[in-house]
Structures are given as C-alpha cells and as structure tokens.
Amino acid sequence: MTLLEVANLSVSFGATPAVRGAELTLMPGERVAVVGESGSGKSTLAHAVMGLLPGSGRVTGGTIRLRGEDVVRAPEKRLRQLRGRAVGLVPQDPMTNLNPVTRVGRQVAETLLAHGLAGRREAPGRAVELLAQAGLPEPGRRARQYPHELSGGQRQRVLIAIGLACRPDLLIADEPTSALDVTVQQQILDHLDGLTRELGTALLLITHDLGLAADRADRVVVMSRGAVVETGPARQVLGSPRHEYTRRLVAAAPSLGATVRERTPGPGAAPGAARPPAAAARPPAAAAGPLLAVEHVTKEYRLRGGARFRAVDDVSFTVGHGRTTAFVGESGSGKTTTARMVLGLLEPTGGTVRLDGAPVSGAATARGPARRAARRAMQPVFQDPYASLDPMFTVERLIAEPLTVFGVGDRDERRARVARLLDQVALPADVARRYPNELSGGQRQRVAIARALALEPRLVVCDEPVSALDVLVQDQILRLLRSLQDELGIGYLFISHDLAVVRALAHDVVVMRAGRVVERGPVDAVLGAPSDPYTRQLLAAVPGAGLTHRP
Amino acid sequence: MARHLLHRLWQSALTLVLASIVVFAGIRALPGDPATAMAGEEADPATIQAVRARLGLDQPLPVQYLKFAGRALTGDLGVSTRTGTPVGELIRATLPVTVQLAVYAMAVAVLAGTTAGVLAAVFRGRWPEWAANALSLTALSVPTFWLGILAVLYLSVHLGWFPASGYVSPFDHPVRGLYYLTLPALILGLTHSAVLQRQTRASMTGTLSADFVRTARAKGLGGTAVVFRYGLRNSLIVVVTVVGLQLGGLIGGAVVTERIFTLPGIGKLTLDSVFTRDYPVVQAVVLVITASYIVINLLVDVLYTVIDPRIRVSGRSR
16 A cells, blocks of 8 residues: 555645645655755655645645545644654754754653653653664763754754654655765664664655765655656666756766766856866966965864863865865864964964965964955855845945955946956846845855955855755856866865865865864875775765766 | 852942942932031031031042941941931832832733733734734833823722722731732733733744744644743743843832832832932942842843753853
8 A cells, every 4th residue: 555645736835836736656665765956845745745834835736645544634633643653754954953942852752752652751761762773872861961962963863763753654854964974974874774674664855965865765756846857766767867857967966976077068058167278377476386385284272171172283285376175074174164264264273374475374474464465365155155145235235345345446446347247157237236135045156256256366265165055056156166267267275075076176185084184185086096094984975876887 | 050150240249339339429429418408408507517527428439438338248228318217227118019019010021921922923923913912012102100090090999999009018918918019010010011022922933933843843742832842942031031121120110110109119219318319328229229130130140041051051161
C-alpha cells in the first residue's frame, strides 16, 4: 500500500501560487529526494504534507493521502495526532529549531508525552535513549543542557531524535544538513541513513544539493516553479536528465570532477566563460612580489581564568596579482578571523599582513593614512546578500557609498560611475533606483560586488560569497567573479567551505583546520592529490562523488 | 553569576551616592529657604540666622553633605524641619502605602496586559487582536487623572461600589485594606497594561513565527503547550523589562496618583515637604525612590537569568 500519495496538489500564499499540480508517491521504507531551487515549492510541499503551511498558505486543489487518509481535509485535532507520530520532521537549521529556554532532553521527551508513548516518569529516560540512538555523545549529561551549550551538529542530532522519537512511518528531512560543515554533514546523514533503514522509516529528503540527492535517495523528484518537472531513479535523473530545467541544474552544479573551464557552458552562459590564459599577460604594477603576503599571522584570545585560545596559529600564504587564493576549512577553523585580519578589521596578535609590500596590520606603520589607503585597495564581499546591504539605502547609494567616503568625484561623476559598475556586474541601469528588498539574492550579491569594485581595489576578499545562493545563481556569480578578474586583474581571497566551488574558481588553495594551515598549493595539486589526511577527509565528505563520472 | 551580581551591587551603590549628591544640591538650588519658612516671613534677620545655625545651614555645602551622608549611613535620615518628626518614621508610615498600590496596580496590569497581548498574538488578524489593540490604544490615550475622576464619580459616588477615597492599612484589616486600594489599582493597572499588551503582542508575534515553534507543532504538540511553553516563555524577557520600568515609574510617579486618590503615601509626603522646603524629608524621600528603582532593576536582572539560560552563561563569562 502507498504510504504517501500527493495528487495534483496546488498551494497558494494569498493570491501567489507556490505549488502547482504537484504529484508524488512514496512507498513504505522508500527514500525519495525532492530537489529544486529556493522558491521551487519543495519546502511548501513538505509543510503541506504535515498541515503546517505558514501564514496565508492554503491548499487550493488536489489531495494528500497518508496511508489512504486525506490530510488536507483532516481537522486540526487529527493532524496533531499524525504530526510527530505518523510523520516526523527534521528541519533545516539546528540553530533556530530548538526552544532556547528548554533543556534538550525535555524537548525530546515532550514528543513522547504528546502522543502518550511514555508517562511522565519514564519519558526523561526514554529521551536519553533516543538521544543516544541519534548519536549524541554523553546523552545523559547532554539531555540536561540547553541548546546553546551544544554545537550545530549535536543540535541536529537532537532534532533527529525528536523527528524519530515516535517511530513515524515517514520522516521528512527538510535540508537537514545544509547548515552544517561537510564532514559533520556526512556523519549526520550516515547516521540518519542507518537509523531510518533499521527502523524501516520512509524518507522524504528535501534538498537543493544534487550530489546529496544522488547519494542518499532511491528516487528523485525535480521541482521547478511549483511543479514537478521530472521524476525517476536518482542516478538516471541526475546522470542523464531529460527535462531542460534538470539539465541546467546538473550543468550548473559545481562538482569535483569538472571545473568551469573544462565544462561546456550551459545555455545562457556567457561565451568565453572559459578562462583565457591571457590573464597572466596583464601588466601588474608591482609584478615583482605577491599582491598580498600574510606572514606568520597569529590571533589569540584571552579566555576567562587566564587561558589563551589561538583562533589563528602561525598562518602564512600569498595572493598573486590577478589570481585567486581559496581558503578552505570548516567553521571554527579560523578562515573568517584571518580574512578580518587581512582587511585590517582585527589586529593580529603576531605576524604581518602586507599589501604590495606595504604593511596593513601587525606593524606600527600600518595605521592612519597607510591603513586608510590599504582599506581602499581591499574590499570585502560577504556571505549573506540579504544582511549585508542596508535595506534603507537605494542601490545607487549603496554602490556610491565607498566613493563618498573616500571623496571620489562629484555627484554626477559618482552617478556615472555607479551606472558603469552596474553594467559591469550585468545589472540593468534602472536597478540603481531600487531598494535591496526588491532584488533577488543573486541580484543583491551583484550589487555587493559592484560596491566592492567601486574603489577599483586590487584585492577583493570574498567570504563565502555564493553559499547563500541557489545552484544556478551560484554558477552565474562565479562566472561573473571570474570574468571580472580577467578584465580588471583583481586578486581574490576566496573563503569557502565548498570544495567544488573552490575548484571552479581558485588558482591556489589553503586548507585550514583548528587555526592552522594543514596544506597549501595549487588547486589541482592539493585537491587532485591531497597529502594531508584532513584534506582527504574533506574531499571524501563531499556528496555526489557518484555524479562526477557521468557520461 | 555571583561575580556579575557583585558587580551590579557595586554599580547600584555608586548610583545611589551620585543620586544623593544631585538631590542634595538640587533642592538647595531651589528658591526659598527653610529657615525663613520656619521663622516666618516677618521674622528679623537675627532670628532667621539663629534658625539657620540650629539647622546647620550656615555651614559650607560640602560639609553639610558629608554630615548628611554620614548620618544616613547609620540609618539616621534626620528630623523634619517642619514637624520635628524623625524622617525615618515619616517614611515608614508612607512608603508601604505607595508600594502596596504600585504592586497591586502592577498585578492588574500584568494580568490584563499579558492576557490581551497573548490573545492578540495568537488570534492575529482576527477580532481578538483588533479588540485588544483598540482597548490598549484607548488606555494609552486617556489621561489617568481623568479616568480616575470618572471612576470615582461613577463607581464610588453614583454606584457606591468602592470608597471614593481613604486608606486602611492591610496590616490591620487585610480585606478592607485591599478593598480601599482596589479602585486606584484598577485605574492605574489598566492604563499601565496598554504598554504591556503592545510589547507582549509584538514579542509573541515574533516568537510564534520562529522555527522552533514550527518544530514544536511538527511534534504534535497542542495549541496551549505551544503558546505558553514556547511562545510566552520566550517572550517573558520583554514582559519583565516593561514591568520593571513601570513599577519604578509607579513609585516615582506616586506624587500624581496619590493626589488623585488622596492617599497618604510617599508621593503626598514629597509634595508637602517640597512646598515647605523641608530639606531632610525631600532628600530622604528622593533617596528612597532612587533606591527602589535600583532594587527593582536588580531584580529584573536576576529574573532575566532565571528566564533565559543563555543570559546565565554570558553573565558568568563576563
């Protein structure tokens, strides 16, 4: 008997349709991945199955049947019995999905209590067992802690314990690991895999990551603009996609097997996106030395009780003129701290940072006008284009702001410069009068790049610039960064946790772990034949290894 | 935690000293002179001078302050220049009235304000929200004294449900004491509930759309558990902050409310002693009010750490 049957389902938020005529079936114990970009309706579909549509969301047509029972027309009281008991949920962001003021053991126990599966007495003990099954170390002690005392991976294990507490027939995992580091992601997914197989739970995996879908699901459902465009066995759909949208998605996905220069450009890609070797022919001003030289930089923090913590420990690397050095590592490895020291936003405890030979930080001369000049020559692009642009500023004001700060040109000249910058990042001129909230994520990141370019910097520090973006947009932004580098000869310090993205863009790579450099060198050498065990571990954890040898 | 508390206590002491200096200098900057007030407008300069000497007002200001501060530290707040009663006694007689009214009114405000706020957040966009918003806007817009006069006219004089004025100590007659304070507490409580309603609603609305609330519903938890255990618990910081500010305001604002309801509290004492330039009493009263502000804020700080475990940690690491 079918476990879940979604037929011709339509969901709208107010007058805006989010899901249009979606079809989905799931047999008991089956694992199905729903893939698509943000806004494709995949999460809305999942929420509709649980009867948890937010705000003005309403099912406007079609049916959802769970073991034959109509979920759409079920009263709230019945839905409450089904949620948690018949359908479990593992949500996306472990940082925001646990009640911050309640101990985690209790948050697991209350699921059991809500469904009468344990009494007040035995529930705490059962919760500890469930946490242990979810792979949480020291479950007895952890159960008495609050969410903020646990790491992201540990919190996700708590959420898995909650999702599986009542042994549901179906577990919906909505991007369960996209907020976690790649090695943690692999551990969590392996554990989730094992646990659901053992219990015979069917898995509905919502993800934007094609590699992950290929690794973890039997079947893949591809959604675009609220509709299911393709469905079939995972390897078949992702290996030889039939639908135009799936083909674009697969082509845009950065993978370890192929780099942008090797790949055939997808439809809509700029011709000549492949890197011309002419990049080296540009005349760099101070070609003698590297653009950025970081030497033995250390950052220490004093902890309470006199102990010291080394966030960054004796890190050295260079960025060449017109070249890209990528910084790879997991959260807490010191990538961002190093970037902040490079930008002069944080004073190193030891070591020096030099830009074209002039000290930026770590030296007495690196203050006042020298630092101001250095700041002008280095510009940042941040991860989250939703948070890094002031919502009260127009795009024109945002891009012109650095020009105003450094007193470049008069009003008219600045306006003309903004128009040229918008053109450079391939945004239409009328965007200048709009506000950030009127733009898509990709457009906002283009604005952030235009702002970074306004002062004609020699170095742009990109801190995870594409990790908040969908795969198709991510591909476009990477191409833009690359063509800007070829055109303007900018050096990039590119921070990323995504090795596939690094492979697509960088010339050199620095692998960091716990504040130290474990390996560095040209991208092909380091990622092709890693010498450090940690680099090998990182590479092995990247999902979608099976996709790299696609025909 | 203990360190954090010690630090706060030290800050509080410093605040109290600064406040005492400001009060001491402030009252002497006012026009008028207690010696003249005591001796009478017609008295000859020699008599006034003698009174000044007796009160110690002929000494330099810093000396006067140090003497006052030294005595205050031993609990001696001096003697009223107007009546000759020890200031400590005056405060003991009047402070309980004010505190009772403030606490009673705040209880009304918390009950009405959080209930209306929670209802408005849970039934967002439906009639309970509109009703709660309309009521709170009314309560915010109508001046307390006008509402007080209307209530006295209608509920006391016309219907005879409550006494129009007067005070009975609840220590002597618990029930009658509460009864006498009910009308003022209701009026004050309802006007103060408006701000509380708005803050609770705003905070709850945010909390109820949080990810962890959706996770709670995905567990199959019922509406009440989600609203109270998840929603209200996470919104309590805001409630406690507002209650703390308002309670301080009620004690500091007693001058006005006690005038409306003719209650023999610290507000009335303040007013009377300012008019007669009764320096020791004014100084002591303002110090007491300042101290109560400080104590309330300290309690609010401690409550934060009880409500939110994350604050406990940051307090410890500081």
